[in-house]
Amino acid sequence: MAERPRFQGIKPSPASMSTDNVRPTWCLTDIPYPAIEKEKIIDNMDWFYLLAGASFVETLSDLYTRNLVDYYRENASAILWLREEWEVEEVQHGHALRQYVLTVWPDFDWERAYQGFVDAYAPYCRTELLGPTHALEMASRCVVETGTASFYTMIRVASPEPVLCQLASRIRADEIHHYRYFYHVFLQYQMHEKNSRWRIGRELWKRVVEIDQEDSYLAIKNVFEVKNPEQQFSLEDFSAFRRRLSNLISRHYPFNMAMKMLLKPIGLPPILQKGILPLLTRMARRAFTL
Ligand SMILES: [Fe+2]
Numbered sequence: 001m002a003e004r005p006r007f008q009g010i011k012p013s014p015a016s017m018s019t020d021n022v023r024p025t026w027c028l029t030d031i032p033y034p035a036i037e038k039e040k041i042i043d044n045m046d047w048f049y050l051l052a053g054a055s056f057v058e059t060l061s062d063l064y065t066r067n068l069v070d071y072y073r074e075n076a077s078a079i080l081w082l083r084e085e086w087e088v089e090e091v092q093h094g095h096a097l098r099q100y101v102l103t104v105w106p107d108f109d110w111e112r113a114y115q116g117f118v119d120a121y122a123p124y125c126r127t128e129l130l131g132p133t134h135a136l137e138m139a140s141r142c143v144v145e146t147g148t149a150s151f152y153t154m155i156r157v158a159s160p161e162p163v164l165c166q167l168a169s170r171i172r173a174d175e176i177h178h179y180r181y182f183y184h185v186f187l188q189y190q191m192h193e194k195n196s197r198w199r200i201g202r203e204l205w206k207r208v209v210e211i212d213q214e215d216s217y218l219a220i221k222n223v224f225e226v227k228n229p230e231q232q233f234s235l236e237d238f239s240a241f242r243r244r245l246s247n248l249i250s251r252h253y254p255f256n257m258a259m260k261m262l263l264k265p266i267g268l269p270p271i272l273q274k275g276i277l278p279l280l281t282r283m284a285r286r287a288f289t290l
């Protein structure tokens with residue numbers, strides 16, 4: 001496997017990051033694109049929309065990084081990690097997915113659709129929309145990384161095509177690593193800010209509600225309208241798309257893992273967390289698949 005130099009600017013404390021910080025990195029040449037078994041996926045346009053949309057959101061990470069770097073400008077180690085590791089990996093996720101999409105569906109004008117997405121979404125991506133405190137924004141970042149780690153876990157399991165399964169595994173490992181880093185920095189700020197569990201929970205919930213709003217709708221819309229130039233994509237089309245995915249989600253989305261990751265910044269006593277986890281997992285499954 002090709003190795004890319006890896007920045008190790010912040011070491012995890014045993015309490016906050018239990019497993020790997022030093023892990024293999026990867027690059028696009030590690031993905032066997034020529035071995036893609038196209039016939040297993042090419043006719044399923046929902047996979048096309050899902051993967052092309054994900055490639056847009058990931059590729060735009062340079063914009064998210066700029067906002068976070070601005071917000072955490074007094075934290076030199078976090079800025080270094082955001083620029084040298086997080087942004088590089090997120091943008092690579094976008095490029096890797098783009099290459100997958102263009103290998104299977106080569107007639108798709110990715111650049112034009114991506115530019116449409118950037119123009120539509122950039123206004124929603126502003127520093128002043130970040131969390132009210134540094135700890136709470138880090139908790140929100142944990143929500144986002146929970147969402148991506150869970151998404152690629154689902155893709156890995158549900159993929160009808162083996163190379164996509166490999167790619168999703170690589171990205172999933174990165175997303176879990178990102179979660180651990182953000183959680184680690186959350187703990188550092190939380191030591192000083194001492195936000196209550198209630199306040200952290202409220203912030204997490206706010207981000208959970210926001211997570212699926214503008215970016216995924218605008219990404220799928222721009223994919224759809226470039227793929228089908230004679231048609232306009234509406235909110236009803238988006239709802240129908242999500243309904244079609246609900247079967248995939250209910251069977252393969254790792255609700256239990258996602259709920260554990262979401263609850264972690266709240267720091268509930270273990271016995272309480274163990275008690276409410278099954279209930280919250282059931283509620284999340286129900287909410288996602290309705
Ligand atoms: Fe990513």
Ligand SMILES: [Fe+2]
Binds near residue numbers: 148175178
């Ligand atoms: Fe990530």
